[in-house]
């Protein structure tokens with residue numbers, strides 16, 4: 001089985017043997033999966049030779065772009081030298097040491113320790129057990145509730161899927177597990193009603209204080225949140241939201257977990273989204289941009305105060321691939337490139353401002369209500385009526401799906417979440433590629449609009 005086989009044969013084999021995440025399997029089998037064969041920079045190539053502009057950087061993760069041979073060489077070198085050894089049982093190895101040191105240098109002041117995992121989900125499972133173990137060691141074992149938001153995404157394991165607030169996930173498999181409490185999300189466009197964004201931001205943040213009081217302050221271990229919700233639709237909170245959350249976290253002395261799986265490593269124009277949103281977490285979840293997706297790796301960067309407590313006991317937790325040497329070596333090379341090529345600075349000073357200016361012109365399109373973008377993660381809200389911020393009559397996601405299909409047919413990858421369209425391109429996307437992105441987005445919106453009118457959907 002190779003890239004050179006006919007697409008139809010590859011699709012048939014895929015349908016016969018491969019189960020895809022978050023996919024209606026038989027539906028996909030009927031139409032055949034798109035087979036991506038190669039990629040370079042911000043561009044994908046599929047098995048039919050189409051060149052596709054990947055405005056999603058894979059799954060929000062290929063921050064340095066595709067095709068960086070330095071990472072392949074780092075992987076090969078490490079595989080030849082030490083393809084695997086574990087970090088259990090009093091052992092370690094140079095890649096884990098070097099990567100954890102690099103992360104301590106890049107992280108904000110006071111973050112000097114990392115616990116590695118194989119993914120963001122595994123890292124959030126670590127965090128759930130970390131914060132509960134921390135409080136138990138502080139003599140408060142009843143402090144085991146973690147508060148999160150509806151429509152947050154923290155992963156797809158039992159623990160991280162419970163921390164997340166995706167009701168469609170909870171309905172399958174009996175989630176959430178006990179002692180995880182959800183409050184509403186700061187999604188002003190969809191849920192703000194007649195409130196100003198500023199009033200709404202305060203109202204939603206104050207739900208955290210109400211929840212803590214309702215549950216009992218002595219029961220609450222932590223609050224987990226993405227600085228900016230990603231998979232929930234790139235929901236940028238009103239400016240009043242995070243300062244109020246921070247005040248409440250400080251007031252009750254609970255731990256703050258910032259889930260930086262998407263926001264981390266330059267996505268928002270700083271190394272971490274916590275810096276962009278001016279929040280002070282105790283733990284930061286990392287994955288995705290940590291290795292630019294070239295290797296599966298995740299982790300938790302832990303502040304000194306929490307690390308000191310956890311290091312004072314045997315923390316009975318960890319994974320076979322915690323600190324996998326090849327994954328660590330590739331992640332280290334990825335961070336070296338991000339750092340030495342000043343990619344985060346270029347995003348902040350050159351390409352993100354350019355992208356923002358061009359992206360916001362999409363609000364001139366009749367289908368587009370609001371455009372929100374921070375750094376290199378943005379979304380537009382599709383609506384039949386901008387003034388009222390109305391939802392479409394069709395089931396949520398119907399229009400988003402049509403628009404997503406139009407994008408694909410125009411060789412542009414955008415993601416839809418409900419009826420919001422999302423971009424999260426490689427951080428190295430060039431200005432002329434941004435122009436192409438906007439042109440193809442506009443064309444796809446026009447085609448989607450025409451289809452909606454033809455089908456009487458608006």
Ligand SMILES: Cc1ncc(COP(=O)(O)O)c(CNc2cccc(C(=O)O)c2)c1O
Nearest residue numbers: 119120121153154155230231259261262287
């Ligand atoms: C904020 C956040 N936290 C944790 C995870 C879980 O990471 P892993 O997948 O590596 O276990 C994520 C992952 N985010 C994610 C994963 C898959 C698809 C999409 C999408 O938007 O379609 C988003 C994420 O976005």
